[in-house]
Amino acid sequence: MAAFFEVENLTKRFGGLVAVDNVSFSIERDEIVGLIGPNGSGKTTLVRCIIGILSPTSGRVRFKGQDITHWRPWKVVQAGLAGTFQVVKPFRRLPVIANVMVGCLCPRITRRGEWVKSTPVKARDALEFVGIMDRALEPAANLSHGDLKRLEVARAISTEPELLILDEPFGGLNPAETDLVAKSMKRLHKGGRFGRLHSEGPAMLIIEHKLSDLMKIVDKVLVLNYGQLIAYGPPEEVVKDPAVIEAYTGKEVPIA
Amino acid sequence: MFRGLFGNFRWGVLPVPGRVIAVVFFVIIFVLPLITDDRSTLHMITLASIFAIFAVSWDVLSGYTGQVNFGHALFFGVGAYSSGLLYRFLGWDPAVTVPLGALIAALAGVVTCLPALRLRGPYLSLLTLAFPLLLAEIVRAIPPEIAGGYVGITGLPRLAATPMGRYYLCVVIMLVAVLVMWKLTDAGSKYVRTGLIFHAVREDEIAARATGINTIRYKILAFAIGGFFGGIAGALYAHLLTVAGPGTLGIMMSFQAIIWVIFGGIVSIYGAVVGVFTLYPLVELLRGTPVHDYRFLIMALMVIIILLFMPEGIAVRIRDKIERQCPRCKLSNASWRRQCRACSADLRYVADS
Numbered sequence: 001m002a003a004f005f006e007v008e009n010l011t012k013r014f015g016g017l018v019a020v021d022n023v024s025f026s027i028e029r030d031e032i033v034g035l036i037g038p039n040g041s042g043k044t045t046l047v048r049c050i051i052g053i054l055s056p057t058s059g060r061v062r063f064k065g066q067d068i069t070h071w072r073p074w075k076v077v078q079a080g081l082a083g084t085f086q087v088v089k090p091f092r093r094l095p096v097i098a099n100v101m102v103g104c105l106c107p108r109i110t111r112r113g114e115w116v117k118s119t120p121v122k123a124r125d126a127l128e129f130v131g132i133m134d135r136a137l138e139p140a141a142n143l144s145h146g147d148l149k150r151l152e153v154a155r156a157i158s159t160e161p162e163l164l165i166l167d168e169p170f171g172g173l174n175p176a177e178t179d180l181v182a183k184s185m186k187r188l189h190k191g192g193r194f195g196r197l198h199s200e201g202p203a204m205l206i207i208e209h210k211l212s213d214l215m216k217i218v219d220k221v222l223v224l225n226y227g228q229l230i231a232y233g234p235p236e237e238v239v240k241d242p243a244v245i246e247a248y249t250g251k252e253v254p255i256a
Numbered sequence: 257m258f259r260g261l262f263g264n265f266r267w268g269v270l271p272v273p274g275r276v277i278a279v280v281f282f283v284i285i286f287v288l289p290l291i292t293d294d295r296s297t298l299h300m301i302t303l304a305s306i307f308a309i310f311a312v313s314w315d316v317l318s319g320y321t322g323q324v325n326f327g328h329a330l331f332f333g334v335g336a337y338s339s340g341l342l343y344r345f346l347g348w349d350p351a352v353t354v355p356l357g358a359l360i361a362a363l364a365g366v367v368t369c370l371p372a373l374r375l376r377g378p379y380l381s382l383l384t385l386a387f388p389l390l391l392a393e394i395v396r397a398i399p400p401e402i403a404g405g406y407v408g409i410t411g412l413p414r415l416a417a418t419p420m421g422r423y424y425l426c427v428v429i430m431l432v433a434v435l436v437m438w439k440l441t442d443a444g445s446k447y448v449r450t451g452l453i454f455h456a457v458r459e460d461e462i463a464a465r466a467t468g469i470n471t472i473r474y475k476i477l478a479f480a481i482g483g484f485f486g487g488i489a490g491a492l493y494a495h496l497l498t499v500a501g502p503g504t505l506g507i508m509m510s511f512q513a514i515i516w517v518i519f520g521g522i523v524s525i526y527g528a529v530v531g532v533f534t535l536y537p538l539v540e541l542l543r544g545t546p547v548h549d550y551r552f553l554i555m556a557l558m559v560i561i562i563l564l565f566m567p568e569g570i571a572v573r574i575r576d577k578i579e580r581q582c583p584r585c586k587l588s589n590a591s592w593r594r595q596c597r598a599c600s601a602d603l604r605y606v607a608d609s
Contacts, residue, residue, distance in 0.1 A: 051466060073468075077466065077467065082467075090460070156467075
């Protein structure tokens with residue numbers, strides 16, 4: 001039985017630089033996985049290769065038994081895999097709610113028979129879920145960075161993914177908001193209906209630098225360093241791993 | 257049904273000054289031939305309606321979808337030449353050649369789009385600028401017996417026998433074409449999703465892709481729509497003047513559309529129409545007056561003044577002045593009202609947009 005989501009020997013080269021080096025891991029249907037690593041370790045590149053914005057140099061990505069390597073981004077979304085961006089990419093001159101309505105228009109949703117009529121209601125529920133409903137009618141350019149991060153999440157979940165990839169969802173949020181978003185991630189993961197917004201109870205892959213918040217919600221953690229996977233396991237084991245400690249704090253050099 | 261229409265008119269149109277102006281404009285256009293018999297006036301408005309279709313189709317492609325096209329004359333010329341060739345070699349009626357010419361222009365749009373898909377921004381604009389010039393050279397190189405050479409394909413049949421017939425035909429086609437394009441690009445539409453998606457493609461293509469929008473398909477669609485309506489305009493133009501010449505492929509034709517749209521207001525269908533119906537008659541009315549030689553200079557000065565003081569376009573600025581959106585229910589109100597006409601929210605302290 002193939003795994004729900006599987007990355008096999010994925011490599012991405014930019015000229016001579018190996019940004020992602022032979023990474024393999026798999027995610028089960030009911031897991032939340034954290035992806036951590038020092039700056040420049042290739043986390044974002046890995047995610048971009050998975051969701052099809054970049055094309056990997058070699059290796060395979062499998063999702064629900066299909067080989068989705070080199071698929072176009074919209075086909076990947078169609079298959080049920082949605083991602084957010086680290087550097088937010090809202091549709092700046094459109095109202096916030098229109099940003100989310102674009103997500104509700106993707107064929108994955110409309111093909112099921114929900115026609116364009118229901119999208120405003122559903123978009124409103126997605127905004128309600130991430131907590132920025134009160135700014136729904138403003139242009140997205142007016143939002144603060146934290147709110148834009150939440151808008152990214154709302155846009156991703158409006159396509160009803162089965163695997164949700166979040167690139168620094170807590171970036172720019174204060175501790176209280178972080179807590180709120182972390183809790184809503186947990187709720188989303190349980191699945192069910194939030195008004196018109198349907199949640200498949202997606203598996204999640206979360207890139208984050210705020211480790212203390214991340215460790216509370218994840219089941220497993222992937223650690224990347226210089227593009228290589230150096231640890232994969234439950235958080236309490238990973239934080240004790242000497243290789244991970246070395247990647248974050250450096251090696252202990254005896255003073256001669 | 258008539259009661260419903262009347263209710264719509266009374267509560268939906270009359271309280272909003274912008275809509276009243278639009279209705280008055282179309283009423284004037286429709287009764288104009290009954291008032292005046294002046295051939296040149298009728299001819300001028302007929303041409304202005306053709307150019308309005310052309311300008312709005314540029315706005316759909318470049319303003320809404322963001323694929324800034326500097327060679328929109330390609331579609332105009334392809335429409336004109338293909339309907340001309342269809343008449344010359346098959347002898348078909350304008351009723352057949354105009355739609356067919358438009359379809360061929362839509363095909364030309366799709367073909368242009370294929371190399372253009374990989375480019376964006378200024379590079380796309382420069383590439384599209386080259387296409388009509390290339391086609392014009394090709395047309396001049398083909399033997400005149402086929403494509404007419406420098407003169408063009410002459411002796412095309414007229415659209416209708418009388419000036420009034422031509423006038424009404426062009427005005428009605430303009431009205432229908434503009435309505436169709438307005439509906440296709442309406443982001444708030446409950447039935448058509450292209451409007452919102454075009455906006456999304458313009459704002460951020462990568463984000464649109466990652467949100468599950470097949471951007472390639474929608475860019476091709478935008479080029480096809482732009483080509484189709486540009487082609488209708490070109491074919492009508494050729495049959496109106498009874499000649500499809502290389503002038504329809506010229507640089508002037510491409511840039512006139514851009515000037516009209518930016519003058520009236522980009523990313524607004526009504527702005528393009530206002531731009532055409534202001535600038536084109538202006539230039540034509542100055543013909544034969546003492547300032548005849550300076551009429552393009554006057555037009556250029558007007559455009560510069562508008563760009564300096566109302567960069568969003570004259571029609572959009574005027575609409576912002578006379579209409580105000582209710583902050584609560586987002587309904588348009590006349591700006592001199594104190595309360596929203598639907599939800600009676602206070603409008604006195606709403607800032608001008």
